[in-house]
Amino acid sequence: MYWNPNIECMPLEDLKALQYRELKTLVNNLYSFNQFYHDRMRAQNVHPDDINCLEDISKLPFMYKQDLRDNYPTKMFSVPNNQIVRYHVSSGTTGKPTLVGYTENDLGYWTEALARSLTSIGIGRDDTLQVSYGYGLFTGGLGLHYGAEKVGATVLPTGTGNTERQIELMMDLGVTAIACTPSYLIHLGDVAKKMGVDIRRDTKLRKAILGAEPWSESMRQHIEESMGIKAYDIYGTSEQAGPMFTECEERKGIHVAGDIMYVEIIDPETGESLGPGQKGEMVVTMLKKEAIPMIRYRIKDVTTLMEEECECGRTSPRISRITGRTDDMLIIRGINVFPSQIEYTLLQIPQVGDQYMIYVTREGALDNMLLQVEIRPEAFSDKVEDMIKLRAHIESELKKYLNIAVAVELKAPGELPRFEGKAKRVIDKRMI
Numbered sequence: 001m002y003w004n005p006n007i008e009c010m011p012l013e014d015l016k017a018l019q020y021r022e023l024k025t026l027v028n029n030l031y032s033f034n035q036f037y038h039d040r041m042r043a044q045n046v047h048p049d050d051i052n053c054l055e056d057i058s059k060l061p062f063m064y065k066q067d068l069r070d071n072y073p074t075k076m077f078s079v080p081n082n083q084i085v086r087y088h089v090s091s092g093t094t095g096k097p098t099l100v101g102y103t104e105n106d107l108g109y110w111t112e113a114l115a116r117s118l119t120s121i122g123i124g125r126d127d128t129l130q131v132s133y134g135y136g137l138f139t140g141g142l143g144l145h146y147g148a149e150k151v152g153a154t155v156l157p158t159g160t161g162n163t164e165r166q167i168e169l170m171m172d173l174g175v176t177a178i179a180c181t182p183s184y185l186i187h188l189g190d191v192a193k194k195m196g197v198d199i200r201r202d203t204k205l206r207k208a209i210l211g212a213e214p215w216s217e218s219m220r221q222h223i224e225e226s227m228g229i230k231a232y233d234i235y236g237t238s239e240q241a242g243p244m245f246t247e248c249e250e251r252k253g254i255h256v257a258g259d260i261m262y263v264e265i266i267d268p269e270t271g272e273s274l275g276p277g278q279k280g281e282m283v284v285t286m287l288k289k290e291a292i293p294m295i296r297y298r299i300k301d302v303t304t305l306m307e308e309e310c311e312c313g314r315t316s317p318r319i320s321r322i323t324g325r326t327d328d329m330l331i332i333r334g335i336n337v338f339p340s341q342i343e344y345t346l347l348q349i350p351q352v353g354d355q356y357m358i359y360v361t362r363e364g365a366l367d368n369m370l371l372q373v374e375i376r377p378e379a380f381s382d383k384v385e386d387m388i389k390l391r392a393h394i395e396s397e398l399k400k401y402l403n404i405a406v407a408v409e410l411k412a413p414g415e416l417p418r419f420e421g422k423a424k425r426v427i428d429k430r431m432i
């Protein structure tokens with residue numbers, strides 16, 4: 001089943017011709033009307049006239065998350081404020097978040113991408129989809145919500161948390177599919193077991209749409225075998241719009257709507273383009289985005305591009321499972337956290353010294369973060385109550401700025417390791 005067969009099954013040459021036309025218009029417009037892109041292109045000595053085929057895209061400058069941050073909140077916006085109909089916010093690399101804005105058309109293309117994706121995994125009118133991604137500033141909840149409504153599915157907007165109630169509703173309402181992080185689904189399975197609920201026997205759940213964090217084939221197998229469901233990978237980032245692209249029923253890579261997003265794979269060290277099948281850093285150009293246009297945005301996710309036609313009949317290019325990132329962003333329970341954000345938050349607390357260690361572990365299905373923090377000599381006290389108070393204060397500051405619960409352990413001055421070379425402050429012990 002296709003949502004938009006004319007586009008999804010368009011011959012690859014036609015798709016490339018369409019992408020070139022869209023790129024040419026985009027570059028012309030941005031060079032003429034967008035100060036940021038105009039300056040970037042001038043600095044790289046490239047003019048719209050230099051773009052004469054799709055491959056010429058490699059002449060254009062890259063754009064980075066840092067650019068969004070530097071232009072926070074709305075300096076990157078390409079339309080007047082009265083055309084913005086929604087904001088979402090995701091983590092930045094320091095205390096400052098990344099703000100994304102959408103015009104009505106931007107929301108339309110986001111929903112269109114999801115409608116194609118959901119249809120490709122057989123979700124439609126007969127389904128009840130439980131959306132257990134966070135609603136609010138995170139793009140997961142509202143994104144899946146509108147995509148599912150578009151294909152006529154019934155949405156159960158549970159959001160995250162309150163797992164026992166989620167399981168009861170899943171049973172009562174005959175939920176057939178769930179969208180959440182893979183780790184949350186495993187947690188939900190554990191809670192169900194404790195409640196005496198067998199997902200396979202006691203619910204109608206048959207499909208899961210899992211993403212927002214890295215997961216593996218073995219995790220897929222574990223989920224499918226323990227719950228008797230089929231699990232599909234969904235990918236997207238807030239800068240692109242939010243969750244957008246999924247695998248199809250074949251599950252041999254994530255289909256990317258080529259009319260909406262153009263994907264390049266580059267060598268992260270040299271910036272050189274790599275061919276299909278070669279693993280590298282993904283760079284995306286959003287061909288239709290209005291509020292925050294995006295040319296050659298370096299997402300930092302590592303993957304490979306596949307151009308051969310899929311057995312499902314779709315010609316749209318596919319990317320393989322995201323295997324990692326080229327920067328140090330951690331994903332904790334689906335929330336993006338940069339170590340530099342933690343450092344930034346700690347530096348605002350006068351009693352805290354400049355040494356810290358971050359430990360990330362996975363207990364059952366849930367990620368946990370432990371932060372060891374050295375206290376300044378003048379703030380160090382052997383009164384236990386003072387130290388407990390200080391610890392609680394640091395934990396609440398971290399919660400406020402990072403939006404995740406971090407357990408803090410205070411260390412005496414000089415107690416934490418010093419590094420001679422590059423500091424290794426993050427120990428990620430999660431085994432997927």
Ligand code: DLL
Pocket residue numbers: 090133139140210211212213214215233234235236237238239242243244299301321322325331336
């Ligand atoms: O995580 C959007 C999303 C919501 C995707 C729900 C899927 C489902 P951000 O918060 O901006 O947006 O985080 C984007 O998360 O650059 C990847 O590193 C990671 N990521 C997202 N999906 C996957 C996936 C949302 N399927 C960042 N596999 C991205 C691996 C993923 N990593």
